[in-house]
Amino acid sequence: MFTDDAFRPLDRQECLRLLAKVPVGRVVYTLRALPAVLPVNFTLDTDASVLLRTAPGSELVHAVDGFVVAFEADDFDPVARTGWSVIVTGRASVVTDPADLARLSGTGPASWMPLPDSVLIRIEWELVTGRELLGACSAA
């Protein structure tokens, strides 16, 4: 576990910049009353909300649509023992607005595997926390 003084808190802009660097994050939700997590491809929309693409009718869609979820992304260097993590918490919803769907058809998240049919899930950016792990040689 990482102690508090080993971290530097990240501001919103730093969190956005780092999230843009990684193609995979993890959506954290509740499924049948238990904690659940799933790695997903994602992008950030212009308002900083997180966008996921998933198969229609999937278990994920039913579990998150309308509910508060967490979304986490990170990158750690096991040699240097440095890295960062960002956690976005907010309400998830299926994107239904036709203008949004048209706009995001070309710029939204692409799955690493082609989906013949898909829905977009948006996670609103209500709370974000980010931390940079400073590494063993850094002064606290």
Next chain:
Amino acid sequence: MFTDDAFRPLDRQECLRLLAKVPVGRVVYTLRALPAVLPVNFTLDTDASVLLRTAPGSELVHAVDGFVVAFEADDFDPVARTGWSVIVTGRASVVTDPADLARLSGTGPASWMPLPDSVLIRIEWELVTGRELLGACSAA
């Protein structure tokens, strides 16, 4: 999102082998009725349970001790679009048995930042799912 036919399910032995290759995973739990997630250093105990080390009295300890949590680790190659993810679900508990504590003092998880005082959390291996992402050029 990854479609089902882009994945190969992993058996228990493969999941164990892969988990042993990465130093950081993510514990997924519930905090104040909301989904929560935290990257953590971990190791696997001989019975395949997941071991985390954390500061005593930390928010994590109070949130997970006695509760079912999920633990996730993964590794993705953004160029090849391949990778794997493993999710362990089980009950978490603080390790209190003196024999276990003595045994794990040398072999248990080491935090990337030294903790002057710490507790060990064990996540029992009750349910494990693992998936290998086959990559865009693989036959389904």
